[in-house]
Amino acid sequence: MFSLKKNKRVWVVICLSISSQSTFAFHKDVYEPRVPKAILAQEQQVKSPYPVTPERIEAGRKVYFGVGFCVTCHSKDGTGVNLPGHPSRDFTDAKWQKLRTDGELMWVLKNGSPGTGMPIRVGTDINEEEGWNVIQFIRTFEGK
Ligand code: HEC
Numbered sequence: 001m002f003s004l005k006k007n008k009r010v011w012v013v014i015c016l017s018i019s020s021q022s023t024f025a026f027h028k029d030v031y032e033p034r035v036p037k038a039i040l041a042q043e044q045q046v047k048s049p050y051p052v053t054p055e056r057i058e059a060g061r062k063v064y065f066g067v068g069f070c071v072t073c074h075s076k077d078g079t080g081v082n083l084p085g086h087p088s089r090d091f092t093d094a095k096w097q098k099l100r101t102d103g104e105l106m107w108v109l110k111n112g113s114p115g116t117g118m119p120i121r122v123g124t125d126i127n128e129e130e131g132w133n134v135i136q137f138i139r140t141f142e143g144k
Contacts, residue, residue: 030089031099035107046103048132052139060137063130068121070134078141086116091141105135 035043050056064070075081078091089096109122109131122131 030087030093030096033104034113035104039107040104043103043107044101046101046106048102048106048135050129050132050136052136056133057136057140059130060133060135063126063134064137068126068130068134070121073117077144078138083117088118091138092144094143097139097142102132102135105138106131109135 033040064074065076073081073083073088074091075088080088080090091097106122106128108118109126110120112118112120121134122128126134
């Protein structure tokens with residue numbers, strides 16, 4: 001029987017190819033905020049309730065390579081897979097890392113990046129705590 005759960009990876013790729021076709025070149029500047037202007041200042045202030053610890057970074061690494069499916073589009077080294085239509089992010093880019101607050105990254109995990117292949121992650125495949133952990137892990141790519 002066709003199982004939606006087992007074929008999640010396939011669905012991700014299908015959704016990505018549909019969304020990328022009509023939205024080519026949307027949000028081309030990687031440094032431009034992804035959070036809508038009206039709520040940007042407020043979302044930038046949102047802080048993780050969890051301290052940064054080696055255990056949480058490790059838990060975040062497991063989410064990235066496992067249930068979060070992040071590695072599918074963001075690659076093992078965080079530089080990103082060359083996706084059709086809209087590139088994913090280069091997490092090793094120190095300028096980008098410094099521009100974004102954790103709150104902005106959480107907004108993207110909860111809302112996706114509308115008009116791109118970045119899907120909603122928190123509330124679908126991962127919960128909020130896993131989201132904060134994976135943000136801690138993404139921070140470790142900086143400058144690598
Ligand atoms: C289906 C492909 C796909 C998957 C799966 C995916 N992403 Fe993304 N992600 C993207 C794309 C494409 C972008 C670029 C979007 C943009 O430029 O606005 C992106 C951008 C991002 C950004 C940068 C947003 C910003 O403000 O610049 C973060 C952070 C991110 N993803 C985290 C994650 C995490 C964490 C996971 C796993 C829990 C994940 N992504 C899973 C495709 C994906």
